[in-house]
Amino acid sequence: MYEIRLHSRGGQGGITAAKLIALAAFRDGRHATAFPFYGAERRGAPVVSFIRIDDNPIKIYSQIKKPDLIVVLDPSIMELVDVFDGLKDGGTVLINSQKPADIPQYKSYYVDLTDIALKVGLIVAGTPILNTPVVGALAKIGLFSRESAQSAIEEMFTDPRNTQAAMLAFDEVKHE
Amino acid sequence: MNENKHTTLSTGNNAVATAVRDAKVQVVAAYPITPQTEVVEQIANFCENGIFDAKYIPVESEHSAMAACIGASIMGTRAFTATSSHGLLYMHEMINWAAGARLPIVMANINRALGPGWNIWADHSDALQTRDTGWLQVYVSTVQEAYDTTLMAFRIAEDQRVYLPVMINLDGFALSHINQLLTTEPIEKIQAFIPPYHLDHAIDPNNPRGYGTMTAADQFVQIRYDIERSMRASCAVIEEAEQEFAKACGRTYSWTDEYLCDDAEILIISMGTLGKEAEVAVDILREEGVKAGSMRLRWFRPFPDIQSRLVGRDLVVIDRDYSFGYGGIIASSIRAKTGLESYNVIAGLGGQEVTYLDIASFVRERKIGKEVWFGIEETKNGYEISRSDI
Numbered sequence: 363m364y365e366i367r368l369h370s371r372g373g374q375g376g377i378t379a380a381k382l383i384a385l386a387a388f389r390d391g392r393h394a395t396a397f398p399f400y401g402a403e404r405r406g407a408p409v410v411s412f413i414r415i416d417d418n419p420i421k422i423y424s425q426i427k428k429p430d431l432i433v434v435l436d437p438s439i440m441e442l443v444d445v446f447d448g449l450k451d452g453g454t455v456l457i458n459s460q461k462p463a464d465i466p467q468y469k470s471y472y473v474d475l476t477d478i479a480l481k482v483g484l485i486v487a488g489t490p491i492l493n494t495p496v497v498g499a500l501a502k503i504g505l506f507s508r509e510s511a512q513s514a515i516e517e518m519f520t521d522p523r524n525t526q527a528a529m530l531a532f533d534e535v536k537h538e
Numbered sequence: 539m540n541e542n543k544h545t546t547l548s549t550g551n552n553a554v555a556t557a558v559r560d561a562k563v564q565v566v567a568a569y570p571i572t573p574q575t576e577v578v579e580q581i582a583n584f585c586e587n588g589i590f591d592a593k594y595i596p597v598e599s600e601h602s603a604m605a606a607c608i609g610a611s612i613m614g615t616r617a618f619t620a621t622s623s624h625g626l627l628y629m630h631e632m633i634n635w636a637a638g639a640r641l642p643i644v645m646a647n648i649n650r651a652l653g654p655g656w657n658i659w660a661d662h663s664d665a666l667q668t669r670d671t672g673w674l675q676v677y678v679s680t681v682q683e684a685y686d687t688t689l690m691a692f693r694i695a696e697d698q699r700v701y702l703p704v705m706i707n708l709d710g711f712a713l714s715h716i717n718q719l720l721t722t723e724p725i726e727k728i729q730a731f732i733p734p735y736h737l738d739h740a741i742d743p744n745n746p747r748g749y750g751t752m753t754a755a756d757q758f759v760q761i762r763y764d765i766e767r768s769m770r771a772s773c774a775v776i777e778e779a780e781q782e783f784a785k786a787c788g789r790t791y792s793w794t795d796e797y798l799c800d801d802a803e804i805l806i807i808s809m810g811t812l813g814k815e816a817e818v819a820v821d822i823l824r825e826e827g828v829k830a831g832s833m834r835l836r837w838f839r840p841f842p843d844i845q846s847r848l849v850g851r852d853l854v855v856i857d858r859d860y861s862f863g864y865g866g867i868i869a870s871s872i873r874a875k876t877g878l879e880s881y882n883v884i885a886g887l888g889g890q891e892v893t894y895l896d897i898a899s900f901v902r903e904r905k906i907g908k909e910v911w912f913g914i915e916e917t918k919n920g921y922e923i924s925r926s927d928i
Contacts, residue, residue, distance in 0.1 A: 381717045385547045388719060396547070397716040400573075400658070421814040423712045424893040517546065 364505075365426045366413040369445050370435035373405040375493030379435065380411035382497045382514050387415040389510035395420045408439050415505075433500070434458060435475070435492045456499060458492060462538040473499045473535040482523045482530065494519065498528030499535040508532060548720035550713040553681045554620065554646045554706070555580035556720075557688035559590040560728045563644075564615040564735070567595040567606035569625060572658045573710040574648040577620040600625040604632035604643075611641040612749070614740035616692065619643070622710060623650035623664045630668065636703045637672025637765065639750065640739065642695030643703040645673075646688065649810065649858075650710040651888040659889020660709040662809060662859040666838075666867050668705070672765045674772060675839040677707040677809040679795065681718040684708055686789055687836075689723075690779045693732045697779075699771040701737070709858075711889065712811040723787055731786050769840050776837065793842035795834040798824065802831030804901055805848065807868065808856040809835050812886055816856070818894035823901055830901050835868065845876040853880035854904050856897070860884055865909060881905055881920075885912035 366383065370376025377398045384394035398411045412426045431454040434445050446465070449455070455468045458475040479490035494515050501511035511532070515524050548556065555577050558566065566585075568578040584590035593610075597603045603619045610617040621629065626647050636643050651661035665675060674694065678684045684706065691704040708714050741749070753761065776793075784790045797817040799805060804823075806816045813834025823830040835842060857866025864870060869882035881904035886892045890913060900912075908920025 381547060384717055388547060393719065394547070395716055395718050397711075400711055400715065420718075421817050422894060423709075423716065423811045423815055424891055427893075 363420070364415040364431070365429045366415070366431045366433060367426050367429040368411040368413065368433040368435065369439050369443065370409050370411070370492070371405075371439065372407045372409050373489055374435050375491050376409050376411050376435055378518070379433075379493035379496050380413050382493060382518060383413050383500060383505070384415070385517065386497055386501070386506045386510045386514035387413075389513045390506040392417060392506075393419050397423075399425060408443055430454065431456070431505075433496060435496060454503065456496070456503060456535070458496070462536070470538040471499070471503055471535055472538065473531050475499070475531060478527050478530045478534065482527045484523050484527050494524035495527040495531040498531035501528075502532045502535045543721050543723060545719055545721040547717045548681050548685075549576060549715055549717055550678075550681050550684045550708045551576035551648070551715065552580050553685040553720050554688050554708070555584065556722060557685045558618050559584050559592075560722065560725060561689055561692045561732055562616070562729070563592050563618045563692075565593045565595065565607065565610035565617045566619065567597050567603045567610070567617070568619045569597055569600050569603050569621070571600075571622045571625040573650060573714045574620050574622040574625070574646070576714070577646055577648070600629040601632055604629040604636060604645075607643045607645075608632060608636050608639065608641055611636070611643050611737070612639065612739075612741055614735065614737050616696075616735040617641075617643050618645070620646040620648070622648040623652055623658075626664045626668060627652065630671075633668055633673065633703075634671050638761070640701040640765075640768075641703060642692075642701055642737070644688065644691045644695055644706070645703065646684075646706045646708065648708050648710050648714045655888075657888040658710065660712045660810070660858065661887050661889065662707070662857075662867075663887075665705060665707045666859045669839055669867075672702060672769070673839065674700075674702055674704040674769070674776075674837070675707065676704065676837050677835065679709075679713065679811050679814045679834060681713070681716065681720050682789065683791070684713065685720055685722065686783065686787065686791065689728060689732065690783055690791070693779045694772065694775050696733070696735055696737075697772075697775045698738060700768050700775050702765065702768055702772065707810065709810045727786055731782065773840055776840075791836065793835075793837050794844065794847075795836060796847075797832040797834075799831035799833055799847065801829060802851060803829040804831070804852040804854060804904070806830060806832045806854045806856065806897060806901060807835065807872065807880070808832075808858075809838065809868065810858065812856055812858060812892060812897070815892065815894050816897050819897035819901065822894065822898045828901065838868075838871075841871060841875060844872075845878075848872070848876055848878055852904060852906055853878060854883065854901050855880040856883050856885050856892075856900065858886040860887070869909070879907045881907075882909040883912055884909065
């Protein structure tokens with residue numbers, strides 16, 4: 363079982379990103395579930411989503427306590443929340459950032475998803491949309507194939523800029 | 539893969555809405571409430587996009603939602619609504635009316651706690667407060683089961699031997715908002731499985747009759763007894779529907795969902811998503827050499843005939859509900875029906891996080907005949923279930 367926790371802010375598309383990640387894993391022939399933790403969320407508030415990927419049907423509904431991978435869509439959350447809480451030793455981190463984070467104890471990746479969204483014009487109500495580019499970055503990290511990422515995005519979105527952004531993120535993601 | 543089937547990710551709420559569309563419901567009257575909202579949003583979307591030809595009535599309250607469903611159903615049209623928690627209780631009067639008038643309305647209830655304190659998360663207290671109304675009640679645990687059971691609910695409710703409403707229960711957020719794989723079935727197959735809606739006592743302007751008039755005790759008793767007779771007859775109808783569904787779609791359902799029960803010395807009994815989480819606890823316990831099994835109750839009304847499966851085993855009953863001054867409702871029901879005591883764990887109220895590790899601990903720490911409240915320190919050694927302890 364591979365477990366992912368995704369940190370975002372309400373309105374950034376974190377919940378949709380979680381669904382896309384699970385869908386891409388399914389397109390790779392695996393089982394997957396995705397669910398958000400709902401508090402009294404509103405636009406801008408920190409939101410946590412969970413994704414489980416396995417070769418067998420997944421029976422667990424409770425929250426993920428010891429994730430294998432942490433995804434941070436909005437690095438400013440790291441000032442409010444301990445995003446690394448419970449991350450397995452040697453676990454993986456992907457941060458939406460221009461620069462690497464100083465976390466040598468983890469396998470750390472970074473990519474400027476916001477810049478990619480702005481570049482391709484993926485903006486809704488003034489907010490850059492990060493949920494499709496992040497799926498491209500995760501394909502590069504090896505969570506699922508590039509084709510499955512594209513297939514998942516195209517199932518949920520008709521605007522080609524989504525796939526374009528994902529493929530840019532695939533090319534631009536960097537390992538620290 | 540059968541090319542007519544379609545598999546993708548879906549939430550529990552979306553699975554219910556999709557089943558309602560595929561069952562060709564004719565009237566939907568509903569009022570949005572968290573965490574049910576996505577059900578009615580999605581149905582409204584289907585109607586708006588022209589892929590669902592139902593009359594969608596946005597009403598001003600849940601009481602009106604059920605009243606509109608009653609009107610639609612008695613006019614001979616297939617009717618559906620969905621609600622949660624306070625919405626369910628707000629329609630309570632009409633819930634009784636729907637069953638008493640013998641109307642095969644189908645409702646999805648997204649289980650949520652009742653306030654105060656204000657709480658939007660999973661809890662079975664809402665549905666269990668309506669258990670004595672004459673509605674059939676089923677509790678599901680996966681997105682696929684939510685879709686499949688909603689389809690079966692129409693066939694069961696509308697069978698002439700039943701003519702009673704059916705309530706499908708999904709744990710708020712835990713199931714309503716999780717994305718899991720969902721395989722939908724081709725419309726032709728569903729149409730063959732659910733016959734067209736026919737109500738023997740539908741209003742016919744060419745043949746006027748009286749409805750809901752003053753009724754003296756002798757006839758009233760007969761009417762009430764008829765509800766119970768149909769409730770009992772529904773057992774065979776449920777079994778037929780589940781068997782026919784398995785033949786048509788290849789997925790098997792029964793009164794209970796049992797995991798490693800046959801040789802189990804300890805049974806974990808629960809309803810809803812905790813019943814799936816319990817299967818993971820069983821795997822852990824089996825590795826420790828503890829012969830546990832999980833029995834998830836699907837149907838609560840009519841209550842399944844499970845006595846022979848329970849005798850001679852330790853029972854750990856998880857209640858995501860409570861009857862104040864009495865006990866956990868599932869444990870109480872099992873005791874009343876079978877005379878068997880259990881270790882009754884009150885857990886998951888108001889969306890309380892209960893993991894497979896917690897469930898495994900319930901089994902290890904079981905004290906048959908006692909009740910504990912998970913997370914309440916003073917009950918950790920277990921209440922004796924007697925009035926003097928309260």
